[in-house]
Amino acid sequence: MTRWGLVIDTDRCTGCGACAVACHAENNIQTVGEEEAAKGRAMHWMRIERYYEGTFPDVRVRFQPVLCQQCRQAPCEPVCPVYATYRTPEGLNAMVYARCIGTRYCANNCPYTVRFFNWFSPEFPEPLQRQLNPDVSVRPAGVMEKCTFCVQRIQDAQDIAQDEDREVRDGEIRTACSQSCPAQAITFGDLDDPASRVSQMAEEQRATRLLEDLSTEPSVIYMRGGR
Amino acid sequence: MSNAVARSHEEQLIRPLTAFRPKLFVGSLVTGLLVGLLFYSWGYQIVNDIGVAGINRPVFWGFYITNFVFWIGISHAGTLISAILRVTQAEWRRPVTRCAEAITTFALMIGGLFPLIHLGRPLIFWYMVPIPTGRGIWPNFRSPLMWDIMAITTYLLGSLLYLFLPLIPDMAILRDRAMKVSPRSVRTLFFRVMALGWRGTPQQWHSLEAGIRAMAVIIIPVAVSVHTIVSWDFAMAVQPMWHSTIFGPYFVVGAIYSGVAVLMVAMYLLRRGLGIGEYLSDKVFNNLGLLFLAFALMWGYFTFAEHLTVWYGHEHAEMTVFNQRISGEYAWVFWTMIVTNVVIPLSVLPFPKGRSPLGTAIVGLGVLVGMWIERFLIVVGTLRYPRLDFNVGTYSPTWVEVGILVGSVGLFVFLYFAFVQTTPIVSIWEVREGHHLEVKARMQHLAAAKEEPHV
Amino acid sequence: MSEGRTHAAFESPYDLRDALKRLAADGVSSKDIEIRSSAPLDHDVFPDGAGVHSRMPWMALLGAFGGGTAFFLMVKLTSEAYPLPTGHMAIVALPTAGVITFEGIAIGAIICTVATVLYECGLPALFRSRQGPLDHHLADDHVLLSVRCDEGASEAWTAGALETARD
Numbered sequence: 025m026t027r028w029g030l031v032i033d034t035d036r037c038t039g040c041g042a043c044a045v046a047c048h049a050e051n052n053i054q055t056v057g058e059e060e061a062a063k064g065r066a067m068h069w070m071r072i073e074r075y076y077e078g079t080f081p082d083v084r085v086r087f088q089p090v091l092c093q094q095c096r097q098a099p100c101e102p103v104c105p106v107y108a109t110y111r112t113p114e115g116l117n118a119m120v121y122a123r124c125i126g127t128r129y130c131a132n133n134c135p136y137t138v139r140f141f142n143w144f145s146p147e148f149p150e151p152l153q154r155q156l157n158p159d160v161s162v163r164p165a166g167v168m169e170k171c172t173f174c175v176q177r178i179q180d181a182q183d184i185a186q187d188e189d190r191e192v193r194d195g196e197i198r199t200a201c202s203q204s205c206p207a208q209a210i211t212f213g214d215l216d217d218p219a220s221r222v223s224q225m226a227e228e229q230r231a232t233r234l235l236e237d238l239s240t241e242p243s244v245i246y247m248r249g250g251r
Numbered sequence: 252m253s254n255a256v257a258r259s260h261e262e263q264l265i266r267p268l269t270a271f272r273p274k275l276f277v278g279s280l281v282t283g284l285l286v287g288l289l290f291y292s293w294g295y296q297i298v299n300d301i302g303v304a305g306i307n308r309p310v311f312w313g314f315y316i317t318n319f320v321f322w323i324g325i326s327h328a329g330t331l332i333s334a335i336l337r338v339t340q341a342e343w344r345r346p347v348t349r350c351a352e353a354i355t356t357f358a359l360m361i362g363g364l365f366p367l368i369h370l371g372r373p374l375i376f377w378y379m380v381p382i383p384t385g386r387g388i389w390p391n392f393r394s395p396l397m398w399d400i401m402a403i404t405t406y407l408l409g410s411l412l413y414l415f416l417p418l419i420p421d422m423a424i425l426r427d428r429a430m431k432v433s434p435r436s437v438r439t440l441f442f443r444v445m446a447l448g449w450r451g452t453p454q455q456w457h458s459l460e461a462g463i464r465a466m467a468v469i470i471i472p473v474a475v476s477v478h479t480i481v482s483w484d485f486a487m488a489v490q491p492m493w494h495s496t497i498f499g500p501y502f503v504v505g506a507i508y509s510g511v512a513v514l515m516v517a518m519y520l521l522r523r524g525l526g527i528g529e530y531l532s533d534k535v536f537n538n539l540g541l542l543f544l545a546f547a548l549m550w551g552y553f554t555f556a557e558h559l560t561v562w563y564g565h566e567h568a569e570m571t572v573f574n575q576r577i578s579g580e581y582a583w584v585f586w587t588m589i590v591t592n593v594v595i596p597l598s599v600l601p602f603p604k605g606r607s608p609l610g611t612a613i614v615g616l617g618v619l620v621g622m623w624i625e626r627f628l629i630v631v632g633t634l635r636y637p638r639l640d641f642n643v644g645t646y647s648p649t650w651v652e653v654g655i656l657v658g659s660v661g662l663f664v665f666l667y668f669a670f671v672q673t674t675p676i677v678s679i680w681e682v683r684e685g686h687h688l689e690v691k692a693r694m695q696h697l698a699a700a701k702e703e704p705h706v
Numbered sequence: 707m708s709e710g711r712t713h714a715a716f717e718s719p720y721d722l723r724d725a726l727k728r729l730a731a732d733g734v735s736s737k738d739i740e741i742r743s744s745a746p747l748d749h750d751v752f753p754d755g756a757g758v759h760s761r762m763p764w765m766a767l768l769g770a771f772g773g774g775t776a777f778f779l780m781v782k783l784t785s786e787a788y789p790l791p792t793g794h795m796a797i798v799a800l801p802t803a804g805v806i807t808f809e810g811i812a813i814g815a816i817i818c819t820v821a822t823v824l825y826e827c828g829l830p831a832l833f834r835s836r837q838g839p840l841d842h843h844l845a846d847d848h849v850l851l852s853v854r855c856d857e858g859a860s861e862a863w864t865a866g867a868l869e870t871a872r873d
Contacts (some may be wrong), residue, residue: 063307124372135637392803393785401813422821431845444836451743455828458823466820688736
């Protein structure tokens with residue numbers, strides 16, 4: 025059975041933010057503008073969290089890219105009254121935009137704060153609408169959204185593999201963030217395939233997960249501790 | 252009290268229904284304007300999208316959910332009085348049952364609006380209703396929001412019927428009176444329809460009283476379950492200072508506390524405004540004041556237990572939220588709440604002079620403010636400080652949210668004014684029944700005294 | 707000798723009790739007697755019991771059982787019709803189904819109780835209910851006694867009444 029997972033090597037992460045930008049471009053995420061961002065409504069499915077350690081001059085910055093952890097026991101799923109979010113057989117936490125009525129309970133129950141709400145409808149002034157990805161919908165106001173592990177790319181690769189009568193190969197699917205990272209810190213793959221890179225990295229000593237004590241069983245693995 | 256005196260007191264009760272009362276009329280107009288504000292703000296939000304409110308990430312819930320919990324909490328007034336006091340056969344509850352049950356019904360109606368108001372896409376709210384659709388998909392009953400819907404629907408239906416059943420004989424009294432005086436007026440027709448053809452035969456009384464007794468017993472667990480389920484909107488979430496097992500009982504106690512507070516204010520205003528001090532007597536205020544004190548103590552106990560547990564455990568995520576309340580940005584809000592909900596009630600209510608109508612009403616107003624603050628702190632305080640510290644947020648409400656809050660208070664008072672002008676706010680037949688029981692008890696006492704040998 | 711009803715209004719339930727005793731002594735059947743009051747009367751006012759009955763507690767229990775079953779089935783069948791796994795929970799999660807079932811028990815009991823009350827009281831009776839000539843006495847907390855009898859029948863039982871009438 026396929027179970028999608030992502031490995032992020034924080035020892036390689038430079039905090040450049042290319043993953044966040046690529047995610048915006050790939051997934052038609054709206055740019056909310058200065059005023060709305062000041063109110064705390066910016067939408068970054070993938071964000072780089074910065075934690076400062078130590079005091080000047082021995083300050084160190086820790087970068088932590090955070091995205092939807094696609095938890096195996098997601099706290100956001102049972103609380104949605106209309107099944108707008110549920111677990112797919114391939115291990116993704118699906119977000120069904122058409123079904124969402126905007127109660128925002130899922131966002132409140134996410135311990136990672138990875139869910140984003142469309143407070144207003146997105147505006148793409150000319151000619152920015154030409155940049156939109158045709159494989160991804162544009163969400164209207166009142167709908168929740170979050171990282172989908174670029175499900176459109178997964179679907180695309182699976183379709184091609186089916187046409188060619190074969191399995192999807194490891195490394196064939198690249199999420200927008202893993203594709204754009206200059207340090208190659210992000211790897212995507214099938215955690216249930218023992219030969220895949222992600223499942224091997226998940227077994228390494230440096231592998232950890234965020235907020236593990238909450239038993240959400242995230243599918244995103246962070247590699248940390250090298251430096 | 253003699254029959255003639257009792258009848259003259261009843262005339263006071265019936266006056267708002269038959270005579271034009273300028274103060275009530277003006278009150279209805281003013282609150283009608285506030286109702287307009289409510290619907291204007293709400294309409295503005297529907298047209299211009301939910302972003303016109305102040306909620307954001309991570310504070311996804313703000314004023315609307317605070318108001319929702321607040322109004323549902325207030326709705327527990329009636330259940331305490333008309334159900335619990337009926338079941339325990341406390342005779343002094345007789346004049347108070349209807350005005351309390353009216354508070355319950357209207358507060359529930361208003362509280363039930365807020366889940367609609369806070370939706371991002373309110374026009375498809377019906378996705379939450381379990382009706383068969385072409386999509387073949389149904390609502391998710393695992394969600395506490397669905398439990399909310401079931402519970403509030405049940406409680407609203409129950410409250411409406413529980414308000415309505417004892418109203419039938421009173422409508423019959425008004426009908427019989429009006430038929431003699433003005434058989435053709437619209438008001439008389441209203442009373443005739445509302446009385447449903449009630450005749451007052453022993454069989455009807457027996458069935459009605461059996462039904463009211465059954466409803467009283469049923470509605471108590473419903474009320475407990477409603478506010479427990481509302482509290483579980485928070486307790487089921489794994490957020491710091493939300494995920495607490497104490498929330499169920501804590502919120503029920505808080506709900507009854509805020510319900511009694513509204514009741515004290517409402518009773519004081521009714522007593523002053525309608526001149527019905529013979530019904531809403533000092534004794535009633537005293538007894539309710541004692542209940543008020545009991546709930547102040549219980550609320551204080553639960554609040555202390557909750558905060559002590561959090562502080563002692565000293566978990567990082569929970570302490571961040573806790574410190575915000577005790578000494579941080581919301582400290583002034585928190586300590587105001589402690590003053591209005593604990594310090595003032597415990598300084599005033601233990602004394603008989605403090606349990607006067609004005610005393611309890613003033614304490615009640617303070618408690619209302621304090622209980623709203625409590626809900627606000629729980630909702631916004633936790634959401635501001637998510638577990639991943641990078642995502643700290645702030646919240647400031649916009650005019651839309653304030654307008655809807657003020658408008659909802661206006662709607663409540665508007666509905667209450669309308670109720671006062673269409674039904675007697677004290678249950679006439681229940682007071683009469685109480686009077687008969689008193690007479691009977693006195694006669695039995697006299698008969699027993701006559702039979703005793705002189706010492 | 708035309709049939710009709712004789713109405714009498716009494717000030718207190720104790721006057722009513724005396725009148726009922728006299729009617730019983732005259733052998734008037736309880737089917738021909740109608741008592742009306744604006745507040746419930748104590749049952750010791752009636753010489754041979756009020757003859758009232760109610761199915762109430764059983765109807766409420768029946769409604770509770772029906773409502774609880776209906777709501778539980780609603781949860782079970784709808785969850786199984788389009789099963790979507792959420793979090794760690796089963797498709798038909800019993801604790802959450804329990805909450806919904808509880809509300810179903812309550813709503814079933816409420817609806818059945820109110821329906822029983824209305825049925826047993828014969829309400830609404832907007833067109834069937836007859837107005838009587840002395841009904842306004844009910845507004846003054848007096849009790850009404852109506853007896854169906856022939857015109858010339860003994861009216862000794864109306865002694866002590868505030869007012870009588872015939873229709």
